[in-house]
Each structure stands twice: as structure tokens, then as C-alpha cells.
Amino acid sequence: MTEKLVIIGNGMAPGRMLEHLFEQAPGRFAVTIFNAEPRVNYDRIMLSPVLSGEKTYEDIIIHGDAWYETHGVTLHRGDRIVSIDRTNRSVTSQNGVTAAYDRLVIATGSNPFIIPVPGKDLPGVVAYRDLDDVGAMLAAAEMGGDAIVIGGGLLGLEAAAGLKARGMNVTVLHVMPSLMERQLDPAAGYLLQKALEDRGIKVICKANTRAILGDGKVEAVELDDGRRLPASIVVMAVGIRPNVQLAREAGLAVNRGIVVDDGMLTSDGHIMALGECAEVGGQVYGLVAPLYEMARIAASHLSGDKTPAFVHADTPTKLKVTGIDLYSLGDFSEGPDREEIVLRDASAGIYKRLVLKDNHIIGTVLYGETSDGAWFNDLKKKQVDISGMRDTLIFGQAYQGGAPLDPMAAVAALPDDAEICGCNGVCKGKITSTITGKGLTSLDEVRAHTKASASCGSCTGLVEQLMALTLGDKYNPAAVTPMCTCTDLGHDDVRRLIKAKGLKSIPAVMQELEWKTSCGCAKCRPALNYYLVCDWPDEYADDYQSRFINERVHANIQKDGTYSVVPRMWGGVTNAKELRAIADVVDKFQIPMVKVTGGQRIDLLGVEKEDLPAVWADLGQAGFISGQAYAKGLRTVKTCVGSDWCRFGTQDSTGLGIRIEKFMWGSWTPAKLKLAVSGCPRNCAEATCKDIGVVCVESGFEIHFAGAAGLDIKGTDVLGLVKTEDEALEVIVGLTQMYREQARYLERIYKWAKRIGHDEIRRQVLQDTERRKAYYDRFVFSQKFAQVDPWSERVSGKDKHEFKPMASVGYGEAAE
Amino acid sequence: MNWTDIGHIDDIPLRGARCVKTPGFTIAVFRTGENEVFAIENRCPHKAGPLSEGIVHGASVTCPLHNWVISLESGQALGADEGAVQTFDIRNENGALSILIATPMMVAAE
Numbered sequence A: 001m002t003e004k005l006v007i008i009g010n011g012m013a014p015g016r017m018l019e020h021l022f023e024q025a026p027g028r029f030a031v032t033i034f035n036a037e038p039r040v041n042y043d044r045i046m047l048s049p050v051l052s053g054e055k056t057y058e059d060i061i062i063h064g065d066a067w068y069e070t071h072g073v074t075l076h077r078g079d080r081i082v083s084i085d086r087t088n089r090s091v092t093s094q095n096g097v098t099a100a101y102d103r104l105v106i107a108t109g110s111n112p113f114i115i116p117v118p119g120k121d122l123p124g125v126v127a128y129r130d131l132d133d134v135g136a137m138l139a140a141a142e143m144g145g146d147a148i149v150i151g152g153g154l155l156g157l158e159a160a161a162g163l164k165a166r167g168m169n170v171t172v173l174h175v176m177p178s179l180m181e182r183q184l185d186p187a188a189g190y191l192l193q194k195a196l197e198d199r200g201i202k203v204i205c206k207a208n209t210r211a212i213l214g215d216g217k218v219e220a221v222e223l224d225d226g227r228r229l230p231a232s233i234v235v236m237a238v239g240i241r242p243n244v245q246l247a248r249e250a251g252l253a254v255n256r257g258i259v260v261d262d263g264m265l266t267s268d269g270h271i272m273a274l275g276e277c278a279e280v281g282g283q284v285y286g287l288v289a290p291l292y293e294m295a296r297i298a299a300s301h302l303s304g305d306k307t308p309a310f311v312h313a314d315t316p317t318k319l320k321v322t323g324i325d326l327y328s329l330g331d332f333s334e335g336p337d338r339e340e341i342v343l344r345d346a347s348a349g350i351y352k353r354l355v356l357k358d359n360h361i362i363g364t365v366l367y368g369e370t371s372d373g374a375w376f377n378d379l380k381k382k383q384v385d386i387s388g389m390r391d392t393l394i395f396g397q398a399y400q401g402g403a404p405l406d407p408m409a410a411v412a413a414l415p416d417d418a419e420i421c422g423c424n425g426v427c428k429g430k431i432t433s434t435i436t437g438k439g440l441t442s443l444d445e446v447r448a449h450t451k452a453s454a455s456c457g458s459c460t461g462l463v464e465q466l467m468a469l470t471l472g473d474k475y476n477p478a479a480v481t482p483m484c485t486c487t488d489l490g491h492d493d494v495r496r497l498i499k500a501k502g503l504k505s506i507p508a509v510m511q512e513l514e515w516k517t518s519c520g521c522a523k524c525r526p527a528l529n530y531y532l533v534c535d536w537p538d539e540y541a542d543d544y545q546s547r548f549i550n551e552r553v554h555a556n557i558q559k560d561g562t563y564s565v566v567p568r569m570w571g572g573v574t575n576a577k578e579l580r581a582i583a584d585v586v587d588k589f590q591i592p593m594v595k596v597t598g599g600q601r602i603d604l605l606g607v608e609k610e611d612l613p614a615v616w617a618d619l620g621q622a623g624f625i626s627g628q629a630y631a632k633g634l635r636t637v638k639t640c641v642g643s644d645w646c647r648f649g650t651q652d653s654t655g656l657g658i659r660i661e662k663f664m665w666g667s668w669t670p671a672k673l674k675l676a677v678s679g680c681p682r683n684c685a686e687a688t689c690k691d692i693g694v695v696c697v698e699s700g701f702e703i704h705f706a707g708a709a710g711l712d713i714k715g716t717d718v719l720g721l722v723k724t725e726d727e728a729l730e731v732i733v734g735l736t737q738m739y740r741e742q743a744r745y746l747e748r749i750y751k752w753a754k755r756i757g758h759d760e761i762r763r764q765v766l767q768d769t770e771r772r773k774a775y776y777d778r779f780v781f782s783q784k785f786a787q788v789d790p791w792s793e794r795v796s797g798k799d800k801h802e803f804k805p806m807a808s809v810g811y812g813e814a815a816e
Numbered sequence B: 001m002n003w004t005d006i007g008h009i010d011d012i013p014l015r016g017a018r019c020v021k022t023p024g025f026t027i028a029v030f031r032t033g034e035n036e037v038f039a040i041e042n043r044c045p046h047k048a049g050p051l052s053e054g055i056v057h058g059a060s061v062t063c064p065l066h067n068w069v070i071s072l073e074s075g076q077a078l079g080a081d082e083g084a085v086q087t088f089d090i091r092n093e094n095g096a097l098s099i100l101i102a103t104p105m106m107v108a109a110e
Ligand code: SRM
Pocket: A556, A557, A558, A564, A566, A595, A596, A597, A598, A599, A600, A601, A602, A603, A629, A635, A636, A674, A708, A709, A710, A711, A712, A748
């Protein structure tokens, strides 16, 4: 008979327990979960990357809907349990659902601690615990302004870094004299503070908050010394308290947490507890490694094997802030019976400290260079007597026994039982044997099968080295596709970091983001050049040597090394004077081919490079500017004849197309950008397969986007209907700017939109009018610098060298 | 063989190239980010793309037509592609550049 297992709370601990349980005792329990949060089980640890923009919520889901279905689990989302009836063995929820249990598991996690100061309940004061908190912070970040984070521990600093990455002015208030004092000694705390300050995050230590001020919402924070700091959001991250209220009311033994034995059983034989709410051996825990151990033990006891018992182990702490490496483990307080070994390298920003007792490591603090963490942890766990290697110990494993090892060899030298993934307690042997045994080739597979690197991710580097070691050339580390071989970072990371770190030149990007080549390659340089042009339109000096030849000489190179010249023909409309000028140019320069393009204009093909400036000069005389047929930028705006002539036309589609083209020409975009405006749904301008299209209707303008008709064919989606031409222009420009700021280089609108979601785009540029206006204004600002006709610039002498040979030699002799 | 003056290093943009025309063919003269100069034939071993129009990175150039990467030092195609272009000796005396070319080579192959 299946037993009824009810779980209160759907966090990381019970999620892991169920995985073990379904493996060990499939079908034994009918499982019902109540979760106060209205969602499935997700990786709470990874909220910081979601906050900073490095990940999305979808990326951090541990069990999707399908998982619950497969395992027949009933999940009540957004329904909190309000009472436990131990006599009748049932629980009752806020929504009035009662569920009977044979076995009950309490996994209610923790509550964030809120310091009891006046103003703590004002809107705009948030904790940092779940996805809703992240949502509140992101909403605040969108408005910009000042953020105050109270608490300089792990959570507070991750929140601060995330808010900074989102563009806020961030100040951290910490009551102690140095940051993360529970994990770091003052020296490392100081280095950390400096690193944060270098990123523009203000840190005030010994800061006692007296009150939070504001009228109807947060406006400032007042300190004990009277200082007032402006704030549009206050994040309280000062600690957590096990969430024990329900258990206490049910009369279970409760101390700091719900008291359980080493088999996770509470004082009631039918009820277990695990996770942050449980207290075992007098300790409560706030990192997942011990919670996962609890999960393993609970699952085992539930499935009938009562032998495993929980044993305390220290868990290393790592800070998940990109670019800051920090590792701390065990006990590092000073004492008469302790000795220490310290290594400082100020210029490299490295600090390492080992705390020893009776020739054994009992504590480790590593800052700036943490790759030996696993090794020190191993020595500590195994209680290795280090007297023999005392002199070189601090330099790490690489220096033991002769020549220094490269990082790969150091990993190779780790013993099989060395712990690689702290969160999940996975050792090296388990990873390598699973890779070979199951024929795994990708990081995701290794995560799925071993759980290594599946939680906080800070051991990912080590796991990848192990994969490389085990698989050799077969391993292709494609977790995030790097921009190119010059870096491990993907496009999104690079874009984010350019903004977050205020990087304003290609050398600055390469220096700060640790490019592996001296000056990049033909893949990354054009991308970086675009990102910088887009992000700093007024400050960045375009690097022409980082542009593809077409954009450098403002014409399209042909297979024979000649060029084609496509002048702008606004909206596809021309006249006799323009056509005559084109005809004259064709005659004068003996241009071999004249062709009408698919973009409603005229292409002059086969022009010699040296003739380009002269051809442009003549075209310029007739009023032509470059059609940018070569640009990752605005190409054409195709139009149909519209209401001026066509019997079906509903609006002046030609006029609107010309207006849009005149407004947007010259702008650089991630990939080429093509628009069209049709005067009625017959759609003669083919607006419904363009990057952005407009279909005019009686009631206004239907804006379309994300179409394709090149390598892929895809009809557009409707963004929305607007009433006036002005609105149409604002929406189109807003959408373009959003795309400019977010897409990856060479990513057309339809691909970008698919990646981030059509609804999200609608929300940002259609519904949120304020945000649309902000996008619009930024586009207009950047156009001030972009709308310079490149042809006339070159006719007046710019980049002369491009069009002339440096020298001609040998003609004298040859003429003999 | 003759050393022939072709101009000054400042005539070439940093991480860029210029051409030297001869009756028989065109030579591309490169200046890298490290201020090194190289001279190779302006003709990609793949389909004769003009290498002087490519993007220069390190001591290599990426061909503008189909992205082959050519070593400026050896003239060899790098990576999986196979082929080579002719390289020429180039001299840099305080910025004054000259290249070494055989006179007969300069005559158009008519
Ligand atoms: C000239 C033209 C063909 C013609 O004779 O009509 C043309 C010519 C080229 N197209 Fe195109 N495309 C031309 C209209 C189009 C259209 C039709 C349109 O714009 O309505 C499309 C399909 C719509 C679209 O873009 O989705 C089109 C889809 C492409 C693609 C596929 C893009 C894609 O993301 O799927 C490429 C390849 C690329 O960009 O990587 C391409 C690339 C090229 C290149 C630039 C190839 C190259 O890299 O050298 C050709 C340059 C020839 C030259 O030097 O002039 N061309 N190309 C058209 C110029 C339009 C203009 O006035 O600017």
C-alpha cells in the first residue's frame, strides 16, 4: 500500500530528498507538497546571478512542472500550511486544504531577519530570500537611483553587486568593522572591501542603522551618527532565523531550530524535519551542503534503511560575485594554541592564510587566488600532519614535491576522494568514474548525473578540468558559448560587464575582462566595437580597424575585389534628377552593372576601390548619401504607394516609411535592420517578413516585428496597434533601441526576440510607456553622433589612405 | 633582387594594411598592433580575396571574403585551412620601409 508523505515547504532540501527517495523507493509514497511560494523548486543559491542579469529564472529551475507530473507529486503552490494536527495526522492550509499523512516532513527553511527599526515596514524595504525579492529589486533598479543594502555578509554583498550591475548607486551598511567577519579575517575583509569599492560600491562599516525614513515609501536611511543616506530601495540582509513557528505551535521540541536526531526525526515519530529549519547536534545550517546531506539521510530513513547518520562537517564559503575570488573554511580565530601561515601579494591582490593547530590545518582563508581551496580542505578533512611541507604549504599543491605543476596537473594530482563540489559533497573519483561509466561529454550531463557544479557553480572550473582530463580532446566546454577563442565569456556577459564596469575602449575591455590574445580576432573585435558604439555613443571613438571591410570603406566588397555602391533612395522613391545623376556616374566611371535591388533602390556594381571617393562625390552633388547597404545598421525602409495613389490605401505608407528612414538612418545595430511599411493588409511592401514592419489599417498602424526572409523564413508577430504616426515612430524607435542595447552582435531581431520572449518586448516597449520613452530618448541621443554621411566625410578626405596604394613600384622597368 | 623603398610606417594605420602595386601583382603591407610590419602577396590562397582589406589581429589577418586566417609571418593559412601566400622580406629603418623583390617578378605576365 502506498503511504502518504506530506511535505511542508518546497525548497532545495526536500527537493533533493525526493530525488533520492524516488531512486531508492520508487512508488512507495504518494507525495503531496505545500509551498508558500507560488512556484516549483528552484535553485535559491542562484538568485544572485538572476539579479545581476547573468541568468534568468528559467535557468535556475531545478524541477520543472513535468518532473512533478512524472513522479505523481501533488504540488500546492502558493498555499501555506497553517496548522499541524498531530493527533489525527493531518495538516491544514491557508486555502483550507486538509491533507492526511502517514509521514510528515517539515522543510520550512528560514525567515530573513528584519532589524526592528522605525520604518522597516515601508514599501521599498525588502529582504533577500526568494524570487519575489529579486523581482522587487529589479523593479527598483529599473527606476535607477540609490540602493542601500544593510548587511555586509554573503547575501548582502551579492545583492549589492547585483544592484550595481543593474546600474544603481549602491551603498552597503555593515555594523561590524569589516565585511563578512564570520567567514573572513580583517585582512581579507579589507581586500574585499577594496575590490567592491573599485567597482563603485560604497561600503560603510561600523554603521548602525537608526531608522528608515520616508513618506509612504522608502526615501532615506538614517544612521546613529546622524548621517542620512538617500535610498529608493533598502535591502535587509542581516541574517536568517530558522522558520520554526509551525513546529512550535504543534508542540514539537524546538530550540534554535526544530530539534531532530541524526536520522532527521523530530520529537514526534511520524514527523521529520530537514533543511535550514532543522537543528541537529545543536547546530543549524545555512548552506546547502549540509542540507543536502540531511536530504540524503532523510530519504534513506524514509525508504527503510536507518543506518546513515548525520555528521557535522565544515562547509567552505564562496562569494558568487563575478570577478571576486574568495574562499573560507573552518575556524580562523586567533588563540594561544594556534599558529598561522600568511602569504600576501599586494600588487596581485592575493591574500592567503592557513590556521594550524598541532600541525593540522583547521582554517583557511583565500582571497584573490582560490584554486588550492579543495586541496587545503582535503588536508583539513583528513587531518594530515603538515610538518613535512610546512615551508611550501601556503604556495599550494603545485609546489609540493619539486617543480610547480600547471593547474591541470594539480587537478590530476588530487586524490580520488578529494571533494570537488562542496555544495553536493561530490568527490573527484565519483566524477571521473561517472564520466567514463556513462559516457558523459558535456558539463550539463555531468551536472545531471553527479550533481557536481549543479548548485552554486563555483567549482565549475574544477569540474571542467576534470572533464578535460578524463575526456581529452573529446571535451568541448560549450556551457556558455564564448564570443570567440580570445575569451571564455559569452556575448551577454561581455555586454553586461562593459556597462557594469564602465569600459570605454577595446583595450580596456580586453584588459579588464582578461582577453587571452593581445588584440582579439576578427570575431570579437567587430562585436566589441559595436557594443562600445552602442553603449557610449558620445564618448567612444569608433575603431575602424575593428570593422569589417565593407563598414570600413562604406561599400560592399565583391568577389573580384571591386565594390558596389548603393545610394539611399528614401522609401524607394526617386525622380528624374536623381536617375540622371546615377546615369552620369555610370557613364563617367564605366560602371559595368546597374541593378535594382530587392530593397527598392539601385546598386552600382563593379566600382574600383580607387574610384569610390570620386563616385561618391558625384552622387553627393545630386543629394545622395550612403545607403549603408553594407552596414550592421539601418538598411532600407521599403514602402508601397499607399493612400496617395492606391485605391485600397488606408494611410500614407510612403510618407511614413520615408519619415522612419530619415529618422533612423546611420544607426548601428547588432545585425542589419530592415523595415517596411504597407498601406493596407494586402501588404505590397512585404512588411510581414521584416525585422520591423508596419501594416496600415483604417484605425491606425499595426506594428509588426521579428520576421525573417533570408536564411530563415518567418512571418512577423504583431507587437500592437497604435493610432498615430507619431506613436508608431516612437514604438519602432523604442523597439530598435531595446534591441540595440540587448542583442548579441550579428543576432537579427527575430532571434533575439525568440531568446528573450515576445511578451517581454511587448511589455517593455508597448505597455510600459515610460520605459519606451527612455529607450526613444537614448536612440535620439545616439543619432546625434551617428547621422554623419560617411561618403561625404570621405570625399572630404577622411581615411584617404584606404583608397590609394601606398606605393607603385617596378613600372619604370616594366615599361622598357 | 632589390630593396625598394615603399614609404613610411606611419602611412599604414595601426592594425591595418596598405597596398604596393607592381605591374605583375599587388603586395599587401601590414602593420600590427605591436608595430611590426609584414609584406605578403595581396591574394588569398582560397579564392584570391584581397587580404589587405581584412581585419588584422596579432600577427594574422582574416580574409574579408570567407574568413580564412593567414599568418603574416609565414604566409600560411592557419587552423583547418590549407594554403599559403608568398611573403616578402621587409626592412624597417626608423620607420622607413623597403621590401625585397626580384625584378623579373614585377613584370606583368603577358
Ligand atoms: C543587392 C541585394 C540583392 C539584389 O540585387 O537585390 C543583396 C545583396 C547581398 N546580400 Fe542580401 N541583398 C539584397 C536584399 C536582401 C533581402 C531582401 C530585402 O531586403 O527585402 C534579403 C532577405 C531579407 C532579410 O534580410 O532577412 C537579403 C538577405 C541576405 C542575407 C540573409 C540574412 C539573414 O539574416 O537571414 C545575407 C547574408 C548575411 O547578411 O549574412 C545577405 C547578404 C548579402 C550580401 C551583402 C552578401 C555579402 O555579404 O557580400 C550581398 C551583397 C551584394 C552587393 O555587394 O551588392 N542578404 N538580402 C539586395 C540589397 C538590398 C538593398 O537595397 O540594400
